[in-house]
Amino acid sequence: MKLRHARAIAVFGIAVFALTGARGSHGGGCDNSSSGSSSSSSSGGSGSHSDNDNDSNATSGGSLPGGGSADKAARDVTIDKCAYDAATKNLTAKITVKNDGALDYDYSVTMKFTGAGATSATAVKTGIAVTAGSSVSTELTTPYPGTGDGSEYTKCEVSRAGRI
Template sequence: MNMRHVRAIAVFGIAVVALTGARGSHGGSCGGSSGSHGSSSGSHHDDDGTTGSSSGGSVSGGSSSSNKASRDITIDECKFDPATKNLVARITIKNDGLLDYDYDVTMKFTGAAGGTAVPATATKTAVAVAAGASQSAELTTSYPGSGDGSEYTRCEVTRASRS
């Protein structure tokens, strides 16, 4: 067996960004510490004690046609904004292709398993990104709870496409 030909496969399945600053959470884990983070383009930082800040990460993929769009997206920040009572996700879309694309992205905000957070989604459509360029976007959705948002601990890209 020649081990030089064995390659690590990049993991872009369930990439979750933890919302930090929530009471009872101990920082974000970017979806756990199973050894395969798959966040080659996102930074990983935790700002404990700062309400609304989060760690960076990558995204999950869907079908093969949407995988290309998913790979172009980096989650920069997910947070609860107490001023607007919104759940907010900030992303960067990097188009390494030779054509201009419009991206449609759907994010899901969730809490811990068995927690009280009702999954919430935010969608952004027609984010224009020129060939070889990057574009930042912000996805927001109304906070469906009545507390301080601490029950929401994660966000992830659930759908991404480009046209």
């Protein structure tokens, strides 16, 4: 009978080990964070907005100094419009930053403008203050680097986003 109990305890111990993993005190969940918040530990990846007037979410991965999660920050950014403004001769991206969290954040967004045969152009906007539970619309602009009508720029992409 002692051997039977020893086997039962060993099977139970293996089951607990398998369910919780050998990760230390973090349990068997999907998150290595001890703060209880959900975050991704991967970096890289990107999404894009491939036409000038459709609503689309663009995402970017990575992590930033200062505590902001780049994955979450990029998911908070929606590209509303991507176009060439003939009046100002600028490439523009109208975006909405939505903060569903419980804390206020200052966002920074880097937008990349590309297209067939076009030299990539970049616009950066920092200090986009978004209070908890609200959204802010803003515009990123960069001078048009070409000499044509801007039609070669057909794609806007959030290449980096962060929040502090």
